[in-house]
Amino acid sequence: MNPHIEIESTRGLAGALGGTFWGWEIPTYLFLGGLVAGLMLTVSALAIIRGRDRVTSAMRTGILLTPFLLSLGMGALFLDLSYKTHVFRFYTAFQPASPMSWGSWILLLVVPVQLGLITALPPQWLADSVAALSATQRLVPLAKFCERHLRGLALAGVVTGAALGVYTGVLLSATVARPLWSSGALGALFLASGTSSGVAALMLMEHEHASHSSLARLDVLLIGVEIALLAMWLVGLLGQGPLYREAAATVLAGAYAPAFLGFVVFGGLLVPAALELLALRGKAMTSRSVPALVLVGGFLLRVVVIYAGQTGGFVRA
Amino acid sequence: MENERVEKPLWDPYLAGFVLGLVLLATYLVFGRGLGASGAVTRFFAWMAHGVSPSWVEGNEHLGGYFNAGAKWWDDWLVFELVGVALGGLVAGLTGGRFRLGVDRGPRISNRTRLGFALLGGAIVGFGARLAMGCTSGQALSGGATLALGSWAFMFAVFGGGYGIAYFARRLWT
Numbered sequence A: 001m002n003p004h005i006e007i008e009s010t011r012g013l014a015g016a017l018g019g020t021f022w023g024w025e026i027p028t029y030l031f032l033g034g035l036v037a038g039l040m041l042t043v044s045a046l047a048i049i050r051g052r053d054r055v056t057s058a059m060r061t062g063i064l065l066t067p068f069l070l071s072l073g074m075g076a077l078f079l080d081l082s083y084k085t086h087v088f089r090f091y092t093a094f095q096p097a098s099p100m101s102w103g104s105w106i107l108l109l110v111v112p113v114q115l116g117l118i119t120a121l122p123p124q125w126l127a128d129s130v131a132a133l134s135a136t137q138r139l140v141p142l143a144k145f146c147e148r149h150l151r152g153l154a155l156a157g158v159v160t161g162a163a164l165g166v167y168t169g170v171l172l173s174a175t176v177a178r179p180l181w182s183s184g185a186l187g188a189l190f191l192a193s194g195t196s197s198g199v200a201a202l203m204l205m206e207h208e209h210a211s212h213s214s215l216a217r218l219d220v221l222l223i224g225v226e227i228a229l230l231a232m233w234l235v236g237l238l239g240q241g242p243l244y245r246e247a248a249a250t251v252l253a254g255a256y257a258p259a260f261l262g263f264v265v266f267g268g269l270l271v272p273a274a275l276e277l278l279a280l281r282g283k284a285m286t287s288r289s290v291p292a293l294v295l296v297g298g299f300l301l302r303v304v305v306i307y308a309g310q311t312g313g314f315v316r317a
Numbered sequence B: 001m002e003n004e005r006v007e008k009p010l011w012d013p014y015l016a017g018f019v020l021g022l023v024l025l026a027t028y029l030v031f032g033r034g035l036g037a038s039g040a041v042t043r044f045f046a047w048m049a050h051g052v053s054p055s056w057v058e059g060n061e062h063l064g065g066y067f068n069a070g071a072k073w074w075d076d077w078l079v080f081e082l083v084g085v086a087l088g089g090l091v092a093g094l095t096g097g098r099f100r101l102g103v104d105r106g107p108r109i110s111n112r113t114r115l116g117f118a119l120l121g122g123a124i125v126g127f128g129a130r131l132a133m134g135c136t137s138g139q140a141l142s143g144g145a146t147l148a149l150g151s152w153a154f155m156f157a158v159f160g161g162g163y164g165i166a167y168f169a170r171r172l173w174t
Helices: A003-007 A025-050 A057-080 A084-091 A099-120 A124-131 A134-148 A150-173 A185-205 A209-238 A242-252 A257-280 A289-309 B013-031 B038-052 B054-059 B077-095 B111-131 B136-145 B149-172
Strands: none
Touching: A025 A057, A025 A099, A025 A150, A025 A185, A025 A289, A057 A099, A057 A124, A057 A185, A084 A099, A099 A134, A099 A150, A124 A134, A134 A150, A150 A185, A150 A289, A185 A209, A185 A289, A209 A242, A209 A257, A209 A289, A242 A257, A242 A289, A257 A289, A257 B077, A289 B077, B013 B136, B038 B054, B038 B077, B038 B111, B038 B136, B111 B149, B136 B149
């Protein structure tokens, strides 16, 4: 039996489904994967730069959420698999040329790093609850170990978080038969978008004014990088052959243009960035609605890229 | 973490009306259609109902067209207009220092009563808007601007009906 068939996703059904082989599950997985990557990267980097004492309660909660969010995303991915009972086969081999194989192993590496970071940086209520249980006394040496090695864990958080964030884009860019996805910029774009989503999620939870302002400044910077990468991706496609130009046109002037330009670029990037800048200058109120727009925009970016990417290709199914 | 900020004064209503007229003119020039609202709400609820019972919605004479082969929920520019209205309201509320959660109501009634009457009124207006093939945006503003006779009749009916029902509903606000 062909092992590739045993572990493939539903994209093997492209012909049967008339060209649209990925539904809501993949954008959901890519969004949650990017969000988790962003949370890990941001909190780990801040733990290294600022030190443990300045990691706020919201950031500790953010790290605590990462395994749950990743599990939800992997649940969506699992629903997409054609042969669900064969999922273990991802971990019986490593294919260096396959982004899905890389992704499977990255997902496996991410979880222990998350658990280590949660142990080193627990929210106060969790630390108190665990300390009150006599059964958890045996975990005290482990907690001490993680606290002592927070810097190493945070470095691992930066590396695995970045790998997870980049992988969500590389998964698409490796599918060269779809011109819209055939761009090296997608890995960096999805990393920037995922990091921005992670920062936005922290802003939703943050109550400390100074930390909220720092996160807002970081988010504005990330949105700027994301806009530059979006431009690089689309200009790169427009500069290639007719099929690539046609693919770029689906999000710039075609059926998906209103959703892309209206909901992703305008509503998900430009408006929240403008409101965050105005709030930083004291010319607007701060509100949780603004990071919520960033999160919605991040999800819709993946929805548009996945669906629009499936409308064009070298071989039409 | 909403913070408090000094509220800026509201726009002069005559200036706001003039600018709204310019927005209406711009929508005709750019999109070839005027403003509207109830069409997008109908589309949204049709989409929700489609999630529950696709066959019933697709077979419905009034709603089925939204789900023709190849049709997408964002085909109608009113969807974008309504999202833009929400975004514009958010920007105006945040920059004007007026963004907050609240229920506007008269002094004698509770929030629950106010919301109950709002739901009832909204349902009646929604039904009327579908009967008239447009609401105050689609009929009164957009149709009225093109001097459509039916739209002017609609506008007089809206104001006449409003004054008539105000006698019975005034205690909700005083």
